[in-house]
Amino acid sequence: MGHIVTITKRELAGYFATPVAYVFILIFLLLAAAFTFYLGGFYERGQADLLPFFNFHPWLYLFLIPAISMRLWAEERKSGSIELLLTLPVTLWQAVLGKFLAAWAFTAIALALTFPIWITVNYLGSPDNGVIVASYFGSLLMAGAFLAIGSCMSALTRNQVVAFILAVVVCFAFLLAGFPLVLDAFRAWAPQALVDAVASLSFLTHFEALSKGVLDLRDVLYFALAMAFFLIATAFVLDDRKSE
Amino acid sequence: MISTERLTRRYHTLTAVDDVSFKAGPGEVLGFLGPNGAGKTTTMRMIAGFIAPTEGTASICGHDIERAPLAAKRALGYLPEGAPSYGEMSVRAFLEFIADLRGLQGATRRSRLDHVISRLALQDVTAQSIDTLSKGFRRRVGIAQAILHDPPVLILDEPTDGLDPNQKHEVRALINEMAAEKTIVVSTHILEEVEAVCTRAIIIARGRIVADDTPQGLTARSRYHNAVSLQLAQAEQYSRAHAALAALPQVASVEASERDLRLTALPQPGESILAAVTELTVQQGLELKTLALESGRLDEVFRSITA
Structure with a gap:
């Protein structure tokens, strides 16, 4: 446990050692605001809630989360520091988890910095703050699932650009798993049970309730399992090709 | 104490390391020699637990690297090829990170950090980020990292690569100084280094051990011996x-x-x-x-x- 914290701390400090972190946070905040106010019609709706804000999070994450996760392992492999890390007395698990938690904590910081919009909505009206807190929690949970996918894609390659593109593609597939774009690809050949299974994997469907502040245990469990699955996959991929 | 038994690593059809067995004990500085691509680095990576052997075993101080990896890694100080580190970190932050993962605490942690920083002459660059350092300094940071926890076994992959003659001399002096109580394996393709620091040399070619002798024994094989x-x-x-x-x-x-x-x-x-x-x-x-x-x-x- 101590080692996980050590790795997380080092990794998180690494984000802020370069301007990348600040640029990322700035873009995240600008886009979040732009989506909320222009596409979401925050004012026009005339309702004191943050639905237009949270509705766009899946799309925001689709491109921004892979930008965070792409360096997780690709960079370690490229620079060779993975050899240093994994020959220290730490387990592969501690390394995978430690690095993932740092990326997640970084996302949480970016997400927390959207607080002015929460102040705004409280200034303009009297929203249900419990719903807003629950929505933030749901958004963070979904970000974790995106990050776990990104971590796995980053472990597959030494090239950060490739890691980014792979992560966007896989995240996009999971996002739209419940929609015709993805389902039609399966309907042609797969049995109905598989098509239903794929449809139930959709991030969008699972986030829909969460974004309205409804913490359904099944949705929470879904994202937790998605994280676990892709982190385990990360460890397997690393074990297989860490030295290549 | 390092021991390997029939260590073998295959990549698809290529056999990078083939049936390598040797033992080395305290007081020995074992030089690992061979042309580029002979399998030196792959062998060291297997002993350090970074690559799993296809066949055979390696152990450090009696701890099998596959069955008891953490115990084996605790007993080992390892400088990987190219001395990789985290470039955006400062030298001090990097060494402190290693100290934490090595489980060093309190006064021991402070004194070990001070010791390696002064021993490798890093005092003037502790606040600098590793990316901005010269190749020689980066190599020394890598060595500092490897000896930080005063391990009984050291594996150094090309420790003097990129150093100038004075720095090479310093690092060799450091290796000689530690040689008495530690088991040290050094890979190199600089032959003078073998004569300067090694008590024994293993020459490896195409993945196999082709010679295992003292440096004097090896030079005696030369046509020029007694010429x-x-x-x-x-x-x-x-x-x-x-x-x-x-x-x-x-x-x-x-x-x-x-x-x-x-x-x-x-x-x-x-x-x-x-x-x-x-x-x-x-x-x-x-x-x-x-x-x-x-x-x-x-x-x-x-x-x-x-x-």
Whole structure:
């Protein structure tokens, strides 16, 4: 446990050692605001809630989360520091988890910095703050699932650009798993049970309730399992090709 | 204490390391030699637990690297090839990170950090980020990281690569200083290094151990072992001296370089020819600039074994 914290701390400090972190946070905040106010019609709706804000999070994450996760392992492999890390007395698990938690904590910081919009909505009206807190929690949970996918894609390659593109593609597939774009690809050949299974994997469907502040245990469990699955996959991929 | 048994690593059809077995104990500095791509780094990576062997085992201080990886890694200080580190970190932050993962605490942690920083002369760069350092400094940060927890076993993959002659000397002095109580494996392709620091050398070629001997034992295998080379002062004596040397019964052959009037007489196996050659120069009235007895040339042995 101590080692996980050590790795997380080092990794998180690494984000802020370069301007990348600040640029990322700035873009995240600008886009979040732009989506909320222009596409979401925050004012026009005339309702004191943050639905237009949270509705766009899946799309925001689709491109921004892979930008965070792409360096997780690709960079370690490229620079060779993975050899240093994994020959220290730490387990592969501690390394995978430690690095993932740092990326997640970084996302949480970016997400927390959207607080002015929460102040705004409280200034303009009297929203249900419990719903807003629950929505933030749901958004963070979904970000974790995106990050776990990104971590796995980053472990597959030494090239950060490739890691980014792979992560966007896989995240996009999971996002739209419940929609015709993805389902039609399966309907042609797969049995109905598989098509239903794929449809139930959709991030969008699972986030829909969460974004309205409804913490359904099944949705929470879904994202937790998605994280676990892709982190385990990360460890397997690393074990297989860490030295290549 | 390091021991490997039939260590083998295959990549698809390529066998990078083939049946490598050796043991090394405290007080030994084992030099790992071989041409590039011979399997030195792959062997070291397997011993350090970074790559799993296809076959065979390796253990550090009795801890099998696959069955008890954490115990084995605790006993090991490892400098990977190229001395990788986290470039955006400062030297001090990086070493503190390693200290934390090595489980160093309190006063020990402070004194070990101070020790490696001063021992590798990193005082002036502790606040600098590693990316901004020269190659020599980065290598020294890598060595500092490896010896931070004072491990009983050290594996250093090309520890002096990229260092200038003074720094090389410093690192060799450091290795010699630690050699008494530690087991040290050093890979290198600099042959003079083997003579400077190693008590034993393993030459590896195409994944296999082709020689395992002391540096003296290896140089004794050279054709030049006990050869006598001399340089004449007068050009007119050259061909006479050449013929006379070649006529000596103990001399196997003579290598000549007319440009600098140098003659090297190679002895018959097991023969000592210094006395005979000296006598000959007196007899023939040869005027010499230099006369030297060669102990053997490691580079020549290296080439003949690995080619």
